[in-house]
Amino acid sequence: MLLLGIDVGTSSIKVSVVDSETQSALVSAQYPETETEIKSLKTGWAEQSPEMWWDHVQNAILKANASGMYNPKDIGAIGIAYQMHGLVIVDKEQRVLRDSIIWCDSRAVEIGNSAFQKIGEQRSLSRLLNSPGNFTASKLAWVKENEPEVYAQIDKVMLPGDFIAMKLTGDITISASALSEGILWDFQDDAISQDVLECYGFSSSIFPPVKPVFSEHGYITSGVAEHLSLTPGIPVAYKSGDQPNNALSLNVLQPGEVAATAGTSGVIYGVSDQLTYDPESRVNTFAHVNYAADSKRLGVLLCINGTGILNRWVRDNFAAGTSYAQINTKGQEIPVGSAGLRVLPFGNGAERMLNNKMVGAHFHNIDFNLHTQAHIFRAVQEGIAFAFRYGLDIMRGNGMNPSVIRVGKANLFLSSLFTEAFVNATNVPVEFYDNDGSVGAAIGSGIGVKVFASEREAFTNNKAFQLIEPTSADLYEPVYQDWKKLLLKQLDLNNAN
Template sequence: MLLLGIDIGTSSVKVSVVDAASQKALASAQYPDTESPIISLKLGWAEQDPEMWWEQAQQAIKMCHATGKYNPQDIAAVGIAYQMHGLVLVDKNQQVLRNSIIWCDSRAVEYGDKAFEAIGEERSLSHLLNSPGNFTAAKLAWVKQNEPELYEKIDKIMLPGDFIAMKLTGAITTSVSALSEGVFYDFKEECLSKDVMKFFGFDEQVIPDVKPLFSSHGELKADIAAQLQLKAGIPVAYKAGDQPNNALSLNVLNPGEVAATAGTSGVIYGVSDQLTYDPQSRVNTFAHVNYSQVRQRLGVLLCINGTGSLNRWAKNLFGSNIGYADMNNLAKQAPEGSSGLRILPFGNGAERMLNNKLVGVHFHHIDLNLHERSHIFRAVQEGIACAFRYGLDIMRSNDMNPTVIRAGKANLFLSDLFAETFVNVTGVPVELYNNDGSVGAALGAGIGAGVFASPAEAFKGMEKLQVIEPNPNSNIEEVYQEWKVLLDKQLIAETAIEEEVGK
């Protein structure tokens, strides 16, 4: 029996076809081979066309089929992972009403802040486990205020993965995990948040039917099945945000277990059995894939918006003629600490861990007679690792104290230098696995379709590739302390600017 996994990323869509018996991918494909565009009409805005994701998903599925390594008719279920927090709007004919306002868009911060104040900080945090901040509910409030005629046409709101499931099946569903991701879920009342819906004036009819995360979210339509060479009627049996899915893919399901990823954004994601929250909502708590009202499993998420995106930016400007592997090798030629060069890596929207401030990327202490591109490449990776440390310290202050972190050997963790710097600056060993979000989504579909009795069974074949331990001879702690001073000064400056503009 075969399983199909679709991972809707910001940069591209990846698809894998997995053999359920061996839990191994028979074929994988990514489309496009260049990074997808992000539409930014104003500073801090970020949008993508949902139909672009659908086209990319179809192309990646067809590319997998073209390998000839399996019979597409043997695929029995579909799973979907997706970039979190995006807002997709459709009318009664399931037509997209506007571009999706995606996860790193910052326009709705003030709407979330007003809701936080009106609902009450203590009530918001204890019931929602978050400030409404810049999440999906606040994005919808922005549309309601600024595009009222379009808002009136809305039949259903969705997250990116819900949209792809709709295109495959015609059904529109959600889950508790997805509702919590949009800050629509009340954990104390265990239902759709009346506070959020009332404050923003949302009609409950725009919320899709709530289904268990591991269950059928619709069956493949005959016309789409024929178009994609698949069997009509197979279920979409799993949908989850990319970070809960990454944790599932690493078998991070129990309290105290922690996963990390460093793709377009950087994330540390830990599992808790407590309704925990950060008083400043700098790290966020959502229902994990295995959450239930009886057995609460929460995902505590630290997000840094610009990790791989900063690395890509540096490559485009300073290494357009080389590949990422060459770039990593050049970075190794610079000494630890990059000869004093420091980079603050915050140029991809408002950073939740910095209280939703738009800080931007900042280079410090550039010496035109000393620093070469090798120093820039290393300082980028060190700056990203320092941002992870800064966020991890926030998680530690909220009783999330990992003794080991699991990560897939992908994206920035393909760089030995980055992985070692991450371990040294956080002081936490990292286990690297042959992990992939689309494979995780496929195996999640196997759980939802009953092919596997439990997540533990689905991921029993996980391969540990490497364990990286902290190096006691590293001097990266000194680098981090200097980096943190520079960040603190920048945050003070940003606050002063905001106060001056607000006068």
């Protein structure tokens, strides 16, 4: 059986068609070729059009079909991965009521902080495993408070992947994993949180039926099937947020296993079997893809908003026409520490690991007679790696101590400069796997329709092809400590203001 995986990213849509027998991709396609813009109508806001995602999904599938590498009629199941925490709302005719308020939007921080106090800090942490913070539930509360005429028309609330599944099938479902990433799931009751519903004044009727991640969430309609040359009635059999899905694609399913990504944002994601939480909600705990009431599997997630987006910003504004590969090569010409140049990479909204502070990005110690373009390139990637180290230390304080981190060869991990900085700053080896989000989503759909006898069987051919170990952690440690002092000083300034 062939499996179709769809990855709804912030920058673009990627799809892969995977042969279930070999667990390898026959073809992958991306649409659009250029990075999709984020609408920012006000400082700290970030929105995208769900209908634009759907248009891009269709174009990506048609592009993959055009390769001629497979017969689309042989596809037997579809899986969807998606950018986490986005809010999508539709009316009774399944019409989108407003653009999605996406993951890096910061407008609901104070609403979430207020709910944390109203529900009670200890009750929130023990039941939700998080503060309501700036997550999906708080974004919905913002709509209720600021756009009441829009809120009054809501029939269903969903996450981005639920929306794409709705467009494919006409059905709307959600999972405990999705609800938990929106801070809408009570882990004590294993149900939608009554505390959150009562605090924000939401009716439970606006949330779709809850189904397991690995299950049939609807069947492709004849109209969609005809347009995309698919077989009518095949199921959408898997839906997951991008970070749990990335962990799945790297076979990170059991307690103690850890994955990382460094795309537009950066994430370290580890699996636990304990209902643990960070008292300050700097890292967050969600239901993993294989979470069940009788087999707790939790994903502990560190998110850094400003990673690849900073690297892109530097390329666009300091090196127009230069490829990422050229940036990496130039940066490698500079010794560790970038001759004192330090970069704080926090310019993409409120950072959870910094207590939801809007810190901004900062370049420190620029010397006009010393620093060159190459120094900037290196300092940026070092600064991103140091942000990962800072967050990993928070995770370590909460009991997550990885002996190895699994990653895909993609985004910033394509850069040997960044990989070296990441491995040595964290002092943790990195294993590379030849998988990505769209392949993981495809394999997830195979698990959902039981093509594989078990989750483990789905990854029998997924082996690490490279191991990078720390070789100069002693060189990076003093540079990191200097970087950390600058960050703490900046946080003090923010708190004073």
